Amino acid sequence: MADLDISEVSKRSGLPASTLRYYEEKGLITSIGRRGLARVFEDTVLERLALIAVGRAAGFSLDEIAGMFAPDGRPRIDRRLLTAKADELDATISKLSAMRDGLRHAAACPAPSHAECPTFRRILRAAESGPA
Structure with missing residues (x-):
């Protein structure tokens, strides 16, 4: 040592x-x-x-x-603390994955504008309601 x-x-x-x-x-x-x-x-x-x-x-x-x-x-x-943090990370991953998927869709959406895209409108409504 x-x-x-x-x-x-x-x-x-x-x-x-x-x-x-x-x-x-x-x-x-x-x-x-x-x-x-x-x-x-x-x-x-x-x-x-x-x-x-x-x-x-x-x-x-x-x-x-x-x-x-x-x-x-x-x-x-404390193993319970580790489990709680893992659950928190799962929730964050889920939110980030949904955001990623929405962005990819918006980038490739065939709608004439994002304002006319139902998926993009859904993302905006979710953002207006604040953090889940």
């Missing part, structure tokens, strides 16, 4: 040092000391940063991600 200074963690994780400092401030990662003025981390921080990246990509907030770690730093993930 090698200790890494913040510049090495930044380089290997692809995250700017400012993000690493912010994550430390939020309690998502912990430095183990300093080498000169630079923070030093255990190399296990890279796996933790990968887990944080997966959580962010899935749409979890940093506070939600922080709750996914036990006090000892090991992952402690």
Whole structure:
């Protein structure tokens, strides 16, 4: 197990040092000391940063991600929370797929104008009623 200074963690994780400092401030990662003025981390921080990246990509907030770690730093993930997020992603995918299909139709619609296209009118009515 090698200790890494913040510049090495930044380089290997692809995250700017400012993000690493912010994550430390939020309690998502912990430095183990300093080498000169630079923070030093255990190399296990890279796996933790990968887990944080997966959580962010899935749409979890940093506070939600922080709750996914036990006090000892090991992952402690609530499976119900994962299921709820997966359901939320399914709903978003469904909405985006419908929008994509509508746009493709509008782009290829043979109607003289979009105002005369029933499918495009349906999209407009759905947009007028707000988010579903």
